[in-house]
Amino acid sequence: MADRKEKTFRFVIVGGGIAGVTCVEQLSSQIPSADLALITAGPHIKAVTNYKQVSKTLEEFDVEEQPSSVLEEKFPNLTVIHSAVKSLDTQSHSLETTDGRVFGYEKLCICGGGRPKLLTQDNPYVLGIRDTDSAQEFQKRLSKAKRIIVVGNGGIALELVYEVDGCEVIWAVKDKAIGNTFFDAGAAQFLIPSLEADKPERAALCKRTRYTTEEPAPGGSQTFTADRNARRQGTGPTEAGSALGPDWHEGIVLRGAEQGTRRVSLEYQCEVEQIFTSEELLKSPQQTLRPENVGSWPVYVQLTNGKTFGCDFVVSATGVVPNTEPFLHGNNFALADDGGLQVDDHMMTSEPDVYAAGDVCTACWEHSPMWQQMRLWTQARQMGWYTGRCMAAHVLSEPIELDFCFELFSHITKFFNYKVVLLGKFNGQGLGLDYELLIRCTKGQEYVKVVLSGGRMVGAVLIGDTDLEETFENLILNQMDLTRYGEELLNPNIDIEDYFD
Numbered sequence: 001m002a003d004r005k006e007k008t009f010r011f012v013i014v015g016g017g018i019a020g021v022t023c024v025e026q027l028s029s030q031i032p033s034a035d036l037a038l039i040t041a042g043p044h045i046k047a048v049t050n051y052k053q054v055s056k057t058l059e060e061f062d063v064e065e066q067p068s069s070v071l072e073e074k075f076p077n078l079t080v081i082h083s084a085v086k087s088l089d090t091q092s093h094s095l096e097t098t099d100g101r102v103f104g105y106e107k108l109c110i111c112g113g114g115r116p117k118l119l120t121q122d123n124p125y126v127l128g129i130r131d132t133d134s135a136q137e138f139q140k141r142l143s144k145a146k147r148i149i150v151v152g153n154g155g156i157a158l159e160l161v162y163e164v165d166g167c168e169v170i171w172a173v174k175d176k177a178i179g180n181t182f183f184d185a186g187a188a189q190f191l192i193p194s195l196e197a198d199k200p201e202r203a204a205l206c207k208r209t210r211y212t213t214e215e216p217a218p219g220g221s222q223t224f225t226a227d228r229n230a231r232r233q234g235t236g237p238t239e240a241g242s243a244l245g246p247d248w249h250e251g252i253v254l255r256g257a258e259q260g261t262r263r264v265s266l267e268y269q270c271e272v273e274q275i276f277t278s279e280e281l282l283k284s285p286q287q288t289l290r291p292e293n294v295g296s297w298p299v300y301v302q303l304t305n306g307k308t309f310g311c312d313f314v315v316s317a318t319g320v321v322p323n324t325e326p327f328l329h330g331n332n333f334a335l336a337d338d339g340g341l342q343v344d345d346h347m348m349t350s351e352p353d354v355y356a357a358g359d360v361c362t363a364c365w366e367h368s369p370m371w372q373q374m375r376l377w378t379q380a381r382q383m384g385w386y387t388g389r390c391m392a393a394h395v396l397s398e399p400i401e402l403d404f405c406f407e408l409f410s411h412i413t414k415f416f417n418y419k420v421v422l423l424g425k426f427n428g429q430g431l432g433l434d435y436e437l438l439i440r441c442t443k444g445q446e447y448v449k450v451v452l453s454g455g456r457m458v459g460a461v462l463i464g465d466t467d468l469e470e471t472f473e474n475l476i477l478n479q480m481d482l483t484r485y486g487e488e489l490l491n492p493n494i495d496i497e498d499y500f501d
């Protein structure tokens with residue numbers, strides 16, 4: 001490959017997502033004269049716009065798809081190559097693209113992102129959602145669908161079950177409560193009434209220092225509907241009254257074939273056992289469907305709780321796998337258990353002069369006690385930015401230290417139309433049983449959870465407009481001993497900001 005090099009760039013970045021584009025921007029601003037190339041598979045790049053630093057570590061921004069020319073106009077030394085990398089030879093410092101061209105690099109950063117970890121490959125009835133194309137495909141299929149099954153309990157599932165309208169949704173989760181990647185059973189219970197939009201509920205303040213939640217029995221189910229007249233079913237806990245649902249017409253409109261009705265049925269603590277076509281189902285001796293239902297759906301899903309549901313298609317919202325394949329053959333990359341390229345505290349992989357950032361990599365340095373990696377836009381931006389700085393520092397022989405953004409995990413997002421802020425070890429991750437929780441919950445308004453370890457705040461979940469993020473961020477960062485404040489910490493009648501001034 002080495003002798004076929006069309007050109008050698010000082011820096012090559014692979015991937016036009018948030019990580020790659022931010023890395024390009026940072027490198028270009030650190031070394032404006034550097035000759036650099038962005039190799040990306042798609043025609044567009046992802047740009048961060050309206051960036052706002054909300055507090056020391058919390059940040060908010062929009063993500064926009066833009067033509068790559070915007071980037072080239074901004075950075076005259078940048079060449080954008082629209083092709084996918086087919087192979088990499090780290091020894092000769094060269095990579096080959098699918099259109100047969102070979103490029104050399106002095107330093108390379110791999111920002112190839114991830115792809116949906118589908119329940120099954122090559123099944124036309126199982127969809128994953130990742131990029132604009134797959135989202136459009138989902139919208140198109142949904143417009144003709146009467147029933148879909150959503151499998152998974154993370155970010156995408158939470159968004160979909162809330163947004164989809166005009167189509168029955170069966171939501172299969174393997175846990176005891178919804179949203180396990182982002183919060184616990186208490187927060188799940190706070191959010192569940194949002195699936196029953198339309199039913200007004202009086203806000204009542206309740207302050208709890210411990211929570212107990214009734215959990216659905218294994219394989220139990222719950223049905224939530226926005227239709228006031230619809231029947232409630234199920235063996236799991238039912239919610240006494242429900243909050244006014246958020247505005248369904250805001251944001252993305254994801255509408256099925258049946259206008260006007262929304263129904264989400266939850267199947268807890270189960271996974272997918274098998275996926276059948278109607279013909280296969282008829283031949284299956286274990287099928288548990290009533291005969292009149294067989295054959296009326298194109299695909300059937302048998303769950304581990306013994307139930308089988310027919311549907312128009314299945315959404316596999318079951319996480320992502322790092323896109324490492326084109327880079328591995330013939331090289332010696334150390335991979336993490338989750339399949340990501342291992343990177344050290346300078347974002348360097350185990351191969352010389354090769355860096356990685358964003359969803360494709362796994363942070364393998366010794367983490368700050370309050371930080372963990374999650375595959376999110378925020379972290380893709382932070383890693384891209386920091387990697388650009390590291391690459392520049394290394395060629396300029398300047399020292400560089402791990403950026404402050406890796407001190408504290410922080411994420412702002414929106415679920416069920418509530419603002420959600422996650423800080424530090426928000427679910428007591430890695431703390432074993434060595435922590436206590438303080439919880440304040442106002443139905444339909446806010447859910448505040450604080451994780452304390454040894455009397456110090458180590459994490460928090462803030463749902464709703466709590467306005468507590470900055471104060472809590474400070475308390476986590478400064479590790480003040482909060483023992484003497486006890487439950488007063490969450491007393492809604494105390495202005496906590498004044499308290500700690």
Ligand SMILES: Cc1cc2nc3c(=O)[nH]c(=O)nc-3n(C[C@H](O)[C@H](O)[C@H](O)COP(=O)(O)OP(=O)(O)OC[C@H]3O[C@@H](n4cnc5c(N)ncnc54)[C@H](O)[C@@H]3O)c2cc1C
Pocket residue numbers: 014015016017018019020039040041042046083084085086111112113114129130131155156323326357358359360375376377378379380413
């Ligand atoms: C539906 C959905 C909703 C999400 N919502 C949120 C959210 O609300 N908040 C949040 O923080 N995060 C969210 N995320 C996660 C977030 O989008 C990702 O963590 C982030 O985009 C990762 O950025 P990246 O640059 O590492 O990878 P990507 O954005 O996946 O970019 C990878 C790039 O690499 C290119 N590429 C891949 N392979 C090659 C190759 N061989 N050769 C050349 N180019 C290649 C691709 O074309 C692409 O341009 C969401 C994800 C999904 C799928």
Ligand SMILES: NC(=O)c1ccc[n+]([C@@H]2O[C@H](COP(=O)([O-])OP(=O)(O)OC[C@H]3O[C@@H](n4cnc5c(N)ncnc54)[C@H](O)[C@@H]3O)[C@@H](O)[C@H]2O)c1
Pocket residue numbers: 119151152153154155156157159173174180181270271272316317318319320374375376413414
């Ligand atoms: N608002 C946000 O912050 C947001 C929104 C959407 C997506 N995202 C990110 O986008 C990426 C993709 O989202 P996602 O929801 O697919 O991933 P995720 O990692 O958030 O959640 C995956 C879920 O699938 C479950 N799961 C995994 N394998 C399973 C199986 N075989 N059967 C049943 N369940 C299984 C996991 O327990 C987990 O609940 C993630 O990195 C996520 O963090 C973030």
